[in-house]
Amino acid sequence: xxxxxxxxxxxxxxxxxxxxxxxxxxxxxxxxxxxxxxxxxxxxxxxxxxxxxxxxxxxxxx
Numbered sequence: 864x865x866x867x868x869x870x871x872x873x874x875x876x877x878x879x880x881x882x883x884x885x886x887x888x889x890x891x892x893x894x895x896x897x898x899x900x901x902x903x904x905x906x907x908x909x910x911x912x913x914x915x916x917x918x919x920x921x922x923x924x925x
Contacts, residue, residue: 874915882911 876894880887885908893905900908 879908879912883908 876887876890880890883890885893885904889900889904890908893900893908894912
């Protein structure tokens with residue numbers, strides 16, 4: 864199977880979920896500030912994102 868991902872492709876929510884061990888839904892809720900996510904879970908689920916200095920694309924929130 865060929866790698867169809869661009870070499871400059873940014874890691875997505877799936878990669879963040881896999882790196883943290885949380886589900887995609889939990890990571891999504893954490894990123895969007897849902898009150899359904901405990902503060903400790905929010906911190907640990909977005910920590911790799913903060914360490915990598917990746918900034919979420921505002922256009923993706925529309």
